[in-house]
Amino acid sequence: MTPGNPTKPDEPASPGAEGPAPPRRDSFQLANLARSRFRSRFGLSGADRAYVARTGWETLRAQAEKIVRERLAPARPRNDGRQTHMRGHPVFLAQHATATCCRGCLPKWHGLPPGRPLSDAEVARVVDFLLAWIREKAGDLSGFPVQTALPI
Numbered sequence: 806m807t808p809g810n811p812t813k814p815d816e817p818a819s820p821g822a823e824g825p826a827p828p829r830r831d832s833f834q835l836a837n838l839a840r841s842r843f844r845s846r847f848g849l850s851g852a853d854r855a856y857v858a859r860t861g862w863e864t865l866r867a868q869a870e871k872i873v874r875e876r877l878a879p880a881r882p883r884n885d886g887r888q889t890h891m892r893g894h895p896v897f898l899a900q901h902a903t904a905t906c907c908r909g910c911l912p913k914w915h916g917l918p919p920g921r922p923l924s925d926a927e928v929a930r931v932v933d934f935l936l937a938w939i940r941e942k943a944g945d946l947s948g949f950p951v952q953t954a955l956p957i
């Protein structure tokens with residue numbers, strides 16, 4: 806096998822494209838994900854949004870990190886491909902919507918190779934991505950009761 810491309814690994818796909826700044830080279834493939842019918846059908850229910858409001862972003866981030874570290878970050882996660890439920894926690898929904906549900910989806914959509922643990926930086930990147938999706942889908946939460954000091 807010959808390395809096909811000795812020059813620049815990645816040029817922006819559409820040099821003359823208008824609109825917002827092009828995504829960074831290492832950014833997740835949000836646009837592609839949005840085009841996936843399976844991925845884009847995920848959203849947050851009223852109960853999910855109430856949970857997010859009640860829980861608060863800091864706790865939610867900690868929960869997302871715990872889920873990612875336990876279920877996704879190991880080189881060979883338990884039950885890989887089936888470890889992310891279709892409901893039960895907004896982070897699970899976000900994982901399906903963003904293709905960060907299993908180690909089979911990570912290489913395909915995010916270029917993170919299987920068979921080795923995720924680095925701390927990669928875990929942080931996945932968590933950021935999950936939180937961004939939840940924030941977007943949660944929308945305006947001001948109508949929900951907020952519990953600021955929630956014990957973990």
Ligand SMILES: [Zn+2]
Pocket residue numbers: 886904905906907908909910911
């Ligand atoms: Zn998956």
